[in-house]
Amino acid sequence: MNKLLIAGILLLLPFTVGAAGGHGPELEDANIDLKDKASLQRGAKYYANYCQGCHSLKYMRYRRMAEDLGIPEDELRENLIFGDARPTDMMTNAVRPADGEQWFGTEIPDLSLVTRWRDPDWVYTYLKTYYVDDSRPYGVNNLVFPKVGMPHALSNLQGVQKPVYAEHHGDGGGEPRVVDVELVEAGELTTEEYDTMVRDITNFLTYVGEPYKLERRSLGLYVLLFLGLMFILAYYLKKEFWKDVH
Numbered sequence: 001m002n003k004l005l006i007a008g009i010l011l012l013l014p015f016t017v018g019a020a021g022g023h024g025p026e027l028e029d030a031n032i033d034l035k036d037k038a039s040l041q042r043g044a045k046y047y048a049n050y051c052q053g054c055h056s057l058k059y060m061r062y063r064r065m066a067e068d069l070g071i072p073e074d075e076l077r078e079n080l081i082f083g084d085a086r087p088t089d090m091m092t093n094a095v096r097p098a099d100g101e102q103w104f105g106t107e108i109p110d111l112s113l114v115t116r117w118r119d120p121d122w123v124y125t126y127l128k129t130y131y132v133d134d135s136r137p138y139g140v141n142n143l144v145f146p147k148v149g150m151p152h153a154l155s156n157l158q159g160v161q162k163p164v165y166a167e168h169h170g171d172g173g174g175e176p177r178v179v180d181v182e183l184v185e186a187g188e189l190t191t192e193e194y195d196t197m198v199r200d201i202t203n204f205l206t207y208v209g210e211p212y213k214l215e216r217r218s219l220g221l222y223v224l225l226f227l228g229l230m231f232i233l234a235y236y237l238k239k240e241f242w243k244d245v246h
Helices: 002-021 037-050 062-069 073-080 097-104 120-128 191-209 213-242
Strands: 057-061 130-132 140-142 159-165 178-186
Touching (some): 037 062, 037 073, 037 191, 062 073, 062 191, 130 178
Antiparallel strands (some): 130 140, 159 178
16 A cells, blocks of 8 residues: 555656746636637638748648638638648648758747647747847747747737846846736737737637547537437346346
Protein backbone atom coordinates (compact mmCIF):
# COMPACT_ATOMS: atom_id res chain seq x y z
CA MET A 1 0.00 0.00 0.00
CA ASN A 2 2.81 2.40 0.91
CA LYS A 3 4.55 1.74 -2.40
CA LEU A 4 1.35 2.49 -4.31
CA LEU A 5 0.88 5.72 -2.36
CA ILE A 6 4.45 6.85 -3.06
CA ALA A 7 4.09 6.01 -6.75
CA GLY A 8 0.88 8.05 -6.95
CA ILE A 9 2.54 11.05 -5.30
CA LEU A 10 5.50 10.87 -7.69
CA LEU A 11 3.17 10.78 -10.69
CA LEU A 12 1.25 13.82 -9.49
CA LEU A 13 4.30 15.83 -8.40
CA PRO A 14 5.18 17.34 -11.82
CA PHE A 15 1.62 18.61 -12.27
CA THR A 16 1.56 20.07 -8.75
CA VAL A 17 4.89 21.83 -9.21
CA GLY A 18 3.83 23.18 -12.62
CA ALA A 19 0.59 24.56 -11.25
CA ALA A 20 2.25 26.13 -8.23
CA GLY A 21 5.16 27.65 -10.12
CA GLY A 22 3.31 29.09 -13.10
CA HIS A 23 3.20 32.86 -13.48
CA GLY A 24 1.39 33.03 -16.80
CA PRO A 25 -1.46 35.48 -17.31
CA GLU A 26 -5.06 34.45 -16.92
CA LEU A 27 -6.46 33.51 -20.32
CA GLU A 28 -9.57 35.26 -21.59
CA ASP A 29 -12.61 33.25 -22.63
CA ALA A 30 -12.71 33.00 -26.43
CA ASN A 31 -16.41 32.09 -26.29
CA ILE A 32 -16.12 29.74 -29.26
CA ASP A 33 -19.32 28.87 -31.15
CA LEU A 34 -18.79 26.48 -34.06
CA LYS A 35 -22.46 26.78 -35.00
CA ASP A 36 -22.02 30.50 -35.81
CA LYS A 37 -21.45 30.29 -39.57
CA ALA A 38 -21.25 34.07 -39.95
CA SER A 39 -18.38 34.21 -37.43
CA LEU A 40 -16.60 31.31 -39.14
CA GLN A 41 -16.95 32.98 -42.55
CA ARG A 42 -15.54 36.26 -41.20
CA GLY A 43 -12.73 34.34 -39.51
CA ALA A 44 -11.83 32.65 -42.80
CA LYS A 45 -11.71 36.04 -44.53
CA TYR A 46 -9.53 37.60 -41.82
CA TYR A 47 -7.23 34.59 -41.82
CA ALA A 48 -6.77 34.67 -45.58
CA ASN A 49 -6.04 38.40 -45.58
CA TYR A 50 -3.89 38.80 -42.47
CA CYS A 51 -2.42 35.39 -41.53
CA GLN A 52 -2.08 33.10 -44.51
CA GLY A 53 0.76 35.06 -46.05
CA CYS A 54 3.01 33.45 -43.41
CA HIS A 55 0.98 30.66 -41.77
CA SER A 56 -0.41 27.77 -43.79
CA LEU A 57 -3.28 25.38 -43.04
CA LYS A 58 -1.81 22.35 -44.74
CA TYR A 59 -4.52 19.92 -43.58
CA MET A 60 -7.46 21.93 -44.93
CA ARG A 61 -8.67 22.20 -48.53
CA TYR A 62 -10.23 25.42 -49.80
CA ARG A 63 -13.29 23.64 -51.18
CA ARG A 64 -13.87 21.58 -48.03
CA MET A 65 -13.76 24.76 -45.95
CA ALA A 66 -16.13 26.56 -48.31
CA GLU A 67 -18.65 23.70 -48.27
CA ASP A 68 -18.59 23.42 -44.49
CA LEU A 69 -18.95 27.17 -43.92
CA GLY A 70 -21.51 27.82 -46.67
CA ILE A 71 -19.24 29.98 -48.85
CA PRO A 72 -20.19 29.97 -52.57
CA GLU A 73 -17.36 28.95 -54.88
CA ASP A 74 -17.36 32.27 -56.74
CA GLU A 75 -16.83 34.13 -53.44
CA LEU A 76 -14.20 31.58 -52.47
CA ARG A 77 -12.24 32.22 -55.66
CA GLU A 78 -12.66 35.99 -55.45
CA ASN A 79 -11.98 36.64 -51.78
CA LEU A 80 -10.12 33.70 -50.23
CA ILE A 81 -7.87 32.22 -52.94
CA PHE A 82 -4.84 34.15 -54.11
CA GLY A 83 -2.29 33.51 -56.82
CA ASP A 84 -2.67 30.37 -58.92
CA ALA A 85 -4.17 28.17 -56.18
CA ARG A 86 -7.28 26.11 -56.99
CA PRO A 87 -10.30 25.25 -54.81
CA THR A 88 -9.10 21.63 -54.57
CA ASP A 89 -5.70 22.68 -53.17
CA MET A 90 -4.64 22.69 -49.54
CA MET A 91 -4.48 26.09 -47.86
CA THR A 92 -0.72 26.48 -48.07
CA ASN A 93 1.54 29.36 -49.09
CA ALA A 94 4.90 29.94 -50.74
CA VAL A 95 6.89 30.51 -47.55
CA ARG A 96 9.75 28.02 -47.14
CA PRO A 97 11.08 26.82 -43.77
CA ALA A 98 14.37 28.56 -44.56
CA ASP A 99 12.52 31.86 -45.00
CA GLY A 100 11.15 31.66 -41.48
CA GLU A 101 14.60 30.91 -40.09
CA GLN A 102 16.01 33.95 -41.89
CA TRP A 103 13.19 36.37 -41.04
CA PHE A 104 12.10 35.33 -37.56
CA GLY A 105 14.83 33.01 -36.28
CA THR A 106 12.57 29.95 -36.37
CA GLU A 107 10.42 27.96 -38.78
CA ILE A 108 6.98 29.54 -39.24
CA PRO A 109 4.42 27.10 -37.79
CA ASP A 110 1.46 25.71 -39.67
CA LEU A 111 -1.69 26.60 -37.72
CA SER A 112 -3.99 23.73 -38.69
CA LEU A 113 -3.88 22.29 -35.16
CA VAL A 114 -2.90 25.35 -33.12
CA THR A 115 -6.12 25.44 -31.06
CA ARG A 116 -5.69 21.75 -30.19
CA TRP A 117 -1.99 22.12 -29.43
CA ARG A 118 -2.52 25.25 -27.36
CA ASP A 119 -6.15 26.13 -26.61
CA PRO A 120 -8.72 28.49 -28.17
CA ASP A 121 -8.50 30.74 -25.11
CA TRP A 122 -4.70 30.86 -25.46
CA VAL A 123 -4.90 31.84 -29.15
CA TYR A 124 -7.55 34.47 -28.41
CA THR A 125 -5.54 36.00 -25.56
CA TYR A 126 -2.31 35.82 -27.58
CA LEU A 127 -3.78 37.89 -30.41
CA LYS A 128 -4.93 40.52 -27.90
CA THR A 129 -1.80 40.91 -25.77
CA TYR A 130 0.98 42.24 -27.96
CA TYR A 131 2.80 45.19 -26.43
CA VAL A 132 5.68 47.54 -27.28
CA ASP A 133 9.12 46.21 -26.38
CA ASP A 134 12.10 47.98 -27.95
CA SER A 135 14.43 45.15 -26.93
CA ARG A 136 12.79 42.75 -29.39
CA PRO A 137 13.78 42.53 -33.09
CA TYR A 138 10.35 43.68 -34.31
CA GLY A 139 9.72 46.06 -31.42
CA VAL A 140 6.94 44.00 -29.82
CA ASN A 141 6.53 41.27 -27.22
CA ASN A 142 3.57 39.22 -26.05
CA LEU A 143 2.04 38.61 -22.64
CA VAL A 144 1.27 34.91 -23.11
CA PHE A 145 4.23 34.17 -25.41
CA PRO A 146 7.26 36.06 -24.01
CA LYS A 147 10.09 36.79 -26.46
CA VAL A 148 7.82 36.07 -29.39
CA GLY A 149 9.54 36.23 -32.77
CA MET A 150 6.44 37.13 -34.78
CA PRO A 151 5.60 40.79 -35.48
CA HIS A 152 2.13 42.06 -34.62
CA ALA A 153 0.36 41.59 -37.96
CA LEU A 154 -2.85 43.22 -36.67
CA SER A 155 -1.24 46.26 -35.02
CA ASN A 156 -2.81 48.75 -37.42
CA LEU A 157 -6.23 47.40 -36.44
CA GLN A 158 -5.70 47.05 -32.70
CA GLY A 159 -3.39 49.98 -32.04
CA VAL A 160 -0.38 50.26 -29.74
CA GLN A 161 -0.29 48.72 -26.26
CA LYS A 162 2.23 49.23 -23.49
CA PRO A 163 3.13 46.73 -20.74
CA VAL A 164 1.78 46.96 -17.21
CA TYR A 165 4.27 45.70 -14.63
CA ALA A 166 3.72 43.96 -11.31
CA GLU A 167 4.18 46.26 -8.31
CA HIS A 168 6.54 43.76 -6.69
CA HIS A 169 8.75 41.39 -8.60
CA GLY A 170 10.69 39.71 -5.82
CA ASP A 171 13.37 40.71 -3.34
CA GLY A 172 16.13 39.47 -5.58
CA GLY A 173 15.65 42.25 -8.12
CA GLY A 174 15.81 41.35 -11.79
CA GLU A 175 13.55 42.44 -14.60
CA PRO A 176 10.03 43.57 -13.65
CA ARG A 177 7.28 41.11 -14.57
CA VAL A 178 4.66 42.11 -17.14
CA VAL A 179 1.19 41.26 -15.85
CA ASP A 180 -1.09 43.11 -18.25
CA VAL A 181 -1.22 45.41 -21.27
CA GLU A 182 -2.78 48.84 -21.75
CA LEU A 183 -3.91 50.49 -24.99
CA VAL A 184 -2.13 53.83 -25.47
CA GLU A 185 -2.78 54.49 -29.17
CA ALA A 186 -6.02 53.49 -30.86
CA GLY A 187 -6.03 51.53 -34.09
CA GLU A 188 -8.47 51.44 -36.98
CA LEU A 189 -10.93 49.32 -34.95
CA THR A 190 -12.49 50.00 -31.59
CA THR A 191 -11.60 47.63 -28.76
CA GLU A 192 -14.95 45.85 -29.13
CA GLU A 193 -14.54 45.50 -32.90
CA TYR A 194 -11.02 44.13 -32.53
CA ASP A 195 -12.13 41.63 -29.89
CA THR A 196 -14.86 40.41 -32.24
CA MET A 197 -12.38 40.06 -35.09
CA VAL A 198 -9.92 38.08 -32.97
CA ARG A 199 -12.76 35.87 -31.70
CA ASP A 200 -13.79 35.17 -35.32
CA ILE A 201 -10.22 34.18 -36.24
CA THR A 202 -9.98 31.91 -33.18
CA ASN A 203 -13.38 30.40 -33.98
CA PHE A 204 -12.22 29.63 -37.52
CA LEU A 205 -8.95 28.07 -36.34
CA THR A 206 -10.89 25.94 -33.86
CA TYR A 207 -13.04 24.65 -36.73
CA VAL A 208 -9.93 23.93 -38.84
CA GLY A 209 -8.40 21.93 -35.98
CA GLU A 210 -11.34 19.51 -35.96
CA PRO A 211 -13.86 20.04 -38.78
CA TYR A 212 -15.94 17.05 -37.63
CA LYS A 213 -16.31 18.24 -34.03
CA LEU A 214 -20.01 19.11 -34.15
CA GLU A 215 -20.82 15.96 -36.11
CA ARG A 216 -18.76 13.87 -33.68
CA ARG A 217 -20.62 15.27 -30.70
CA SER A 218 -23.98 14.70 -32.34
CA LEU A 219 -23.05 11.13 -33.27
CA GLY A 220 -21.73 10.52 -29.75
CA LEU A 221 -25.12 11.39 -28.30
CA TYR A 222 -26.84 8.80 -30.50
CA VAL A 223 -24.21 6.20 -29.54
CA LEU A 224 -24.84 6.81 -25.83
CA LEU A 225 -28.59 6.52 -26.34
CA PHE A 226 -28.09 3.26 -28.26
CA LEU A 227 -25.85 1.84 -25.53
CA GLY A 228 -28.38 2.84 -22.88
CA LEU A 229 -31.15 1.04 -24.76
CA MET A 230 -28.98 -2.04 -25.27
CA PHE A 231 -28.13 -2.07 -21.54
CA ILE A 232 -31.83 -2.20 -20.65
CA LEU A 233 -32.48 -5.00 -23.16
CA ALA A 234 -29.43 -6.94 -21.96
CA TYR A 235 -30.48 -6.55 -18.32
CA TYR A 236 -33.96 -7.97 -18.87
CA LEU A 237 -32.57 -10.70 -21.14
CA LYS A 238 -30.17 -11.72 -18.38
CA LYS A 239 -33.03 -11.83 -15.86
CA GLU A 240 -35.03 -14.03 -18.21
CA PHE A 241 -32.16 -16.48 -18.73
CA TRP A 242 -31.32 -16.75 -15.04
CA LYS A 243 -34.79 -16.68 -13.51
CA ASP A 244 -34.87 -20.47 -12.90
CA VAL A 245 -31.31 -20.69 -11.57
CA HIS A 246 -31.00 -20.82 -7.77
